[in-house]
Amino acid sequence: MMELFFKPKSVAVIGASTNPKKDGNIILQNIIDSDFSGDIYPINPTAPEVSGYKAYPSVKDVPGNVDLAVIIIPAKFCVQAMEDCAAKGVKAVIIEAMGFAEVGGDGIELQKKIVAIAEENGIRVMGPNCTGIVSRDIATTFFPMKNVPKGNVVLIGQSGLLAAGMASDIVVNQTLNVNKICSIGNKCDVNENDLLDYFGDDPETEVISMYLESIADGRNFVKIAKRAAAKKPVIFLKGGRTEAGAKAAMSHTGSMASDTKIVEAAIRQTGCVKADDFTEIKDFAKVFSTQPLPNGNRVAIVTAAGSVGVVVSDICAEHGLEMPKLSPHTVEKLKDVFPPNMPPANPVDLWYSIEKLGLVKTLETTLAAPLEDPGIDAAVLILAGMKYTMPVLDEKTVQKITAQYKKPVIVCMLVGYNEYKNRIMEELGRDLPVFTSILSGVKALSKLCEYGVRYHRKNG
Amino acid sequence: MNIEDIFNKAREEKRTVLTEIEAKQALTAAGLNCSDTRLAADKAQAAALSEEIGYPVVLKISSVDITHKSDAGGVKVNLKDKAEVEQAYDNIMKSAQAACPDAQIEGVSVQGMARPGIEIIMGMIRDANFGPVVMFGLGGVFVEILKDVSFGVVPIDKNDAAEMIAEIKGKKLLSGYRGQEPADISYLEDMLVKLSDFVDKTPGIAEIDMNPVFAWNDGAVVVDARIILE
Numbered sequence: 295m296m297e298l299f300f301k302p303k304s305v306a307v308i309g310a311s312t313n314p315k316k317d318g319n320i321i322l323q324n325i326i327d328s329d330f331s332g333d334i335y336p337i338n339p340t341a342p343e344v345s346g347y348k349a350y351p352s353v354k355d356v357p358g359n360v361d362l363a364v365i366i367i368p369a370k371f372c373v374q375a376m377e378d379c380a381a382k383g384v385k386a387v388i389i390e391a392m393g394f395a396e397v398g399g400d401g402i403e404l405q406k407k408i409v410a411i412a413e414e415n416g417i418r419v420m421g422p423n424c425t426g427i428v429s430r431d432i433a434t435t436f437f438p439m440k441n442v443p444k445g446n447v448v449l450i451g452q453s454g455l456l457a458a459g460m461a462s463d464i465v466v467n468q469t470l471n472v473n474k475i476c477s478i479g480n481k482c483d484v485n486e487n488d489l490l491d492y493f494g495d496d497p498e499t500e501v502i503s504m505y506l507e508s509i510a511d512g513r514n515f516v517k518i519a520k521r522a523a524a525k526k527p528v529i530f531l532k533g534g535r536t537e538a539g540a541k542a543a544m545s546h547t548g549s550m551a552s553d554t555k556i557v558e559a560a561i562r563q564t565g566c567v568k569a570d571d572f573t574e575i576k577d578f579a580k581v582f583s584t585q586p587l588p589n590g591n592r593v594a595i596v597t598a599a600g601s602v603g604v605v606v607s608d609i610c611a612e613h614g615l616e617m618p619k620l621s622p623h624t625v626e627k628l629k630d631v632f633p634p635n636m637p638p639a640n641p642v643d644l645w646y647s648i649e650k651l652g653l654v655k656t657l658e659t660t661l662a663a664p665l666e667d668p669g670i671d672a673a674v675l676i677l678a679g680m681k682y683t684m685p686v687l688d689e690k691t692v693q694k695i696t697a698q699y700k701k702p703v704i705v706c707m708l709v710g711y712n713e714y715k716n717r718i719m720e721e722l723g724r725d726l727p728v729f730t731s732i733l734s735g736v737k738a739l740s741k742l743c744e745y746g747v748r749y750h751r752k753n754g
Numbered sequence: 755m756n757i758e759d760i761f762n763k764a765r766e767e768k769r770t771v772l773t774e775i776e777a778k779q780a781l782t783a784a785g786l787n788c789s790d791t792r793l794a795a796d797k798a799q800a801a802a803l804s805e806e807i808g809y810p811v812v813l814k815i816s817s818v819d820i821t822h823k824s825d826a827g828g829v830k831v832n833l834k835d836k837a838e839v840e841q842a843y844d845n846i847m848k849s850a851q852a853a854c855p856d857a858q859i860e861g862v863s864v865q866g867m868a869r870p871g872i873e874i875i876m877g878m879i880r881d882a883n884f885g886p887v888v889m890f891g892l893g894g895v896f897v898e899i900l901k902d903v904s905f906g907v908v909p910i911d912k913n914d915a916a917e918m919i920a921e922i923k924g925k926k927l928l929s930g931y932r933g934q935e936p937a938d939i940s941y942l943e944d945m946l947v948k949l950s951d952f953v954d955k956t957p958g959i960a961e962i963d964m965n966p967v968f969a970w971n972d973g974a975v976v977v978d979a980r981i982i983l984e
Contacts, residue, residue, distance in 0.1 A: 512884030516907045556881050559905035562921070563914050 295418055296492040298386035299484075300474065301431060302361035303332040306353050306384070308375050309367035309391075310336030310344045317390070317436035318366045319345065324433040325364075327440050333358055353378045362386045364426060364434045369393030372422065373407045380415040387412070388434055389422035395480050396423050409482050418488075424479025425454065428461050428472075435477070437462060445471025446500035447583045448493045449575070450486060452478055452507045453533075460576065468724055470580055473498050485510035487518045494522030503529040503579040505572065512560065519564035524752075527582045527745055531569040532557050565748070567741050573734070580727045581738045585702035587746035590671040592616045593739070594664035595641035596657075597676035598648060598683075599708065602732065603641040606674065609733055613740035617641070618669055627663040631656060640664070653682050654691050661692070665699040671746075672702045672739055676732070679710020679718060687721045696726065702742055704728075706735040757783050761958060761983060769818050770960070770983045775863055777979040781964065784952035786945055788976040791865040797843045803864040804839045810867045813842050815850045819857035821980075826853035832867060868977045871968035872927060872937050875903070876945065878953050878962040880984070886953040888946055890915075892924045893966045900924070910950045915943035928969070937969035945974060960984045 305325060311318035322336055322345050335356045336344035343349055350356050353363055353375070363384045365375050369391050379387055394405040405422065412419045420426055426434035433439045437458045442465050449456060449464075449472060456477065464470045476489055486506055493499040502522065509515050509532070522528050561568050567582075569575045593615045595606050610617050620628070620640050628638035631647035642664060647656040657675075664670050675692065677683055686692060696703045705728045707718050715730075722728050729735035755763075757780045764772055772780065778788040790807060793816055794800035804811045815828030823829050827849030830842035846862060873893030881887050884907045891903030904921040906914050919925060919939060930936035945967070953959055961982040968975050 509883060512881065512907070516884065555903075555905050556884055556887055556907070559887070559918075560884060560907050562917060563907055563910070 295385070296484075296488060298361045298418070299388070299420060299427060300429065300492075302330075302386065304335065304358060304360050305330065305332065305362045305364065305432070306335040306337050306350075306356060306360045308337040308353055308363055308365045308378075310338050310341075310349060312338070312341050312344050320436045320438055321364055321366055321390070321434055322347070324435060324439050328433045328442070329430050330432045332361070335360065353382050353384065356382065360384045362388070362432075365389045366391060366436065369401065369404050369422070373404060373411070376408055376411045376417070376419075380411055380417060385416060386418050386420075388420040388424065388426040389482075390424055390426060390434070390436060390479075391421075392423045394422040395482070405480065405482050412483055419483040420476075421479040421484075422482060424452075425458065425461075425477040427477075428465070428475040430473075435461065439465060441465065443468065443471050443473070444498075445473050445583070446498065447472045447579045448489075448496075448499045448502050449475040449579070450478065450489050450493075450502065450504040450506075451476070452481065453505060455572065456505050456575075460572070464576070467720070470576055471583055481508075481510050487511055487514050490515075490518050490522040490528065494518075494525050499526065501527050501529070501579050501583040503569075503575045505531045505533065505575055507533045509557065509560070512556075516560050516564055519560075519566055523565040528564070528566045529569050529575055529578045529582065529741075530561055530564075530566040531572065531575045532561070567745060574738070577727065577729065577734060577738050578741055581702070581704060581742050582745070584726060585704070585742060586700045587749055588671040588702050588743050589750055590747060591740070591743040592618045592669060592671045593743075594620070594667070594670045594673045595676065596644065596661050596664060596673055597641050598644045598653070598678045599676060600641070600643035600645055602676060602708065603643070606641060606676075606732055606736070609736045610740075613736055615672075615736065615740050615743060620664060621667050621669050624663045624667040624670075627666075628660060631659050648682060652685065654685050654689055657686065657691050657695060661695050661703075662698070665695070665701050665703070670701070672704075672743060674732075674735060674739065675703055675705045677705055677707050677718060677722075679707060679712070679715030681714060683710075683714060683718065687717055690725075692722060693725050702739065704735045704739050706730075706732050708732070755779060757956060764983060767818070771818060771821060772981040772983070773816055773818055773860075773863075774814065774979060775816065777962075777981040778976065780981060781952070781962075781976060781979055784956075785948045786952075786964070786976055787973065788979060789865045789868050791863050793861055794843075794864050795861040797840055800843045800862055800864055801836050801839050804833065804836065807864060807866045810834050811839065812865050812867060813839065813846055813862045814865075815846050815859065816861050816863045817850065817854070817857045817859045820850060820854050820859075826850050828853075868968050868975050869970065871970040871974065872934065874937075874942065874967040874969045874974065875963070875965040876949060876967055877964060878908075878949060878959065880960055881907075886950075886959070888918075888950050888953070890918045890922065890942075890946055892922060892927060896924050897965075906946065906950065908950045909954045910947060912943050912947055915946040915950075918946060919943065935971045938971055938973055941973050942969060958984050 309318040310322045336349040338349040394401045430442045430444045461475045633646045810832045812831045875891045877889045886908040891897045896902045904918040928937040963980040964976045
């Protein structure tokens with residue numbers, strides 16, 4: 295059933311517009327721009343044609359089957375559109391229009407009518423008040439979207455921020471290797487449980503990252519999320535956790551917040567990775583989707599700035615990461631790139647070597663040796679936005695080294711000039727998780743280590 | 755009496771609050787170790803039951819109308835002989851009737867003084883969204899002031915129970931602090947799982963309090979319990 299949303303063979307856009315500024319036109323254009331190769335039916339009461347496709351006054355007039363209908367017309371007309379879909383035999387509908395439960399009053403009644411028609415006719419409904427799906431196969435959002443990656447991450451969200459702002463950021467800047475971004479809005483029918491169930495079993499999906507303002511069905515959520523999280527990492531940010539948050543949730547997508555402690559218990563029980571911020575649902579997903587799972591929590595810090603060592607140690611300790619001594623064998627390997635009066639240690643200080651050999655040569659020893667150390671499970675590489683760092687980008691040094699070892703590496707970039715910092719973010723950031731703060735980098739790595747330890751304990 | 759009979763009796767009497775004795779019967783049936791607690795309808799029976807259970811004993815007012823037993827002067831502890839029991843019985847009746855003149859009093863509950871242990875609270879509430887949820891915490895100030903408790907959504911397994919206990923900030927107290935005997939954590943985990951199984955299988959329960967539970971290095975006992983039906 296969920297296949298009809300993600301891999302339909304035919305799609306109707308109810309409210310397809312000839313005006314390129316209107317949502318109903320952008321949605322159609324997004325579908326055209328995606329890899330979707332099935333039949334496209336614009337539904338428009340007057341226009342004979344929209345964006346080069348023959349249009350029909352009603353979905354009932356479409357000659358062939360309609361697997362999926364996307365509805366983008368004012369809320370008051372949506373009930374009729376749903377009835378038309380029912381008459382046509384459409385089984386999957388995305389209602390993107392606003393003005394339902396989230397506005398209260400009549401909106402609640404309208405949403406109830408939608409649900410009643412759906413239940414009576416066996417139609418699954420995503421939304422209302424959502425942007426549906428962003429993927430290479432099909433994109434139904436009303437924000438222009440092209441060249442969506444065919445990656446391994448699925449983002450699920452209730453809010454426009456994720457669906458619009460983050461989606462554009464991720465797709466345009468290629469900051470995350472997404473496969474699908476789903477915005478499920480008011481969740482009048484299709485909710486996170488349906489999606490967790492579907493993506494838990496979907497072989498293309500390796501990481502699920504999710505932002506919810508409310509949990510639709512707590513009891514089933516715990517069971518379903520636990521099942522999905524046993525198969526792949528599920529990162530979860532829950533809004534509306536405090537009183538203030540709960541009020542915001544009510545006025546936003548018409549949802550009620552659950553009690554903080556119970557929600558946290560549920561997250562712990564399901565084995566989901568708890569995120570505390572929007573950036574984290576992306577950052578954690580980046581780490582989980584690009585880095586191998588470590589076996590432990592022992593971290594080597596490899597840093598272009600020696601003085602950060604103390605702070606890094608504290609942050610690592612706060613996040614349950616250990617910074618052990620390097621093995622004698624590793625120390626031996628590092629001796630040549632360290633000054634005679636300064637024995638190699640963890641953190642591995644690169645400055646002397648950078649001056650002597652340049653950063654590329656330096657990393658070939660100083661990043662490789664700790665990763666080879668059997669007493670080290672992961673590494674944090676601290677770079678600076680300096681000109682001397684650029685050859686590392688050109689030669690893909692970090693990518694080449696990390697590819698040789700099945701150990702996670704995250705990069706923190708602390709200081710430097712914007713022109714170089716931006717290049718590091720953009721170029722290295724495509725392949726590896728790059729953070730602008732040690733705290734967020736170490737936190738993300740700690741989540742990966744925690745998950746890895748748990749995963750290996752369970753799966754041997 | 756089995757659990758269903760206990761619940762039905764309460765419902766017939768239009769009660770949602772079970773007496774301590776009923777609550778302990780239900781929890782005992784669920785496999786939880788509760789202190790042996792019996793009802794005495796009069797003074798003579800209180801004395802006889804005390805002899806049977808063995809001194810020292812605790813007497814508590816038994817009335818479905820009195821939920822805050824201590825506040826009503828309805829609890830006397832560490833009673834060492836028959837004379838003390840009889841004296842306590844009279845005092846309890848007098849102060850309970852003074853505090854709650856309209857209360858229907860069925861007598862007193864008699865139970866032995868439990869061997870002291872680390873004070874624990876376990877409980878259950880029903881969440882509108884998640885359904886039954888079990889709770890674990892350390893008793894006394896830890897629960898009242900620091901709210902140092904953790905939750906688990908029913909059903910929980912032993913692993914979930916272990917994580918619930920590990921989440922408590924004061925968990926070090928459970929491993930023996932300043933000569934205090936450590937708690938049998940595995941036993942506490944089993945208790946949480948039994949509580950979870952019980953509420954999972956038994957519809958109609960709104961809330962459970964097992965407060966306090968005394969945790970020892972070889973088990974634990976539910977010293978006081980309350981069950982509220984929906």
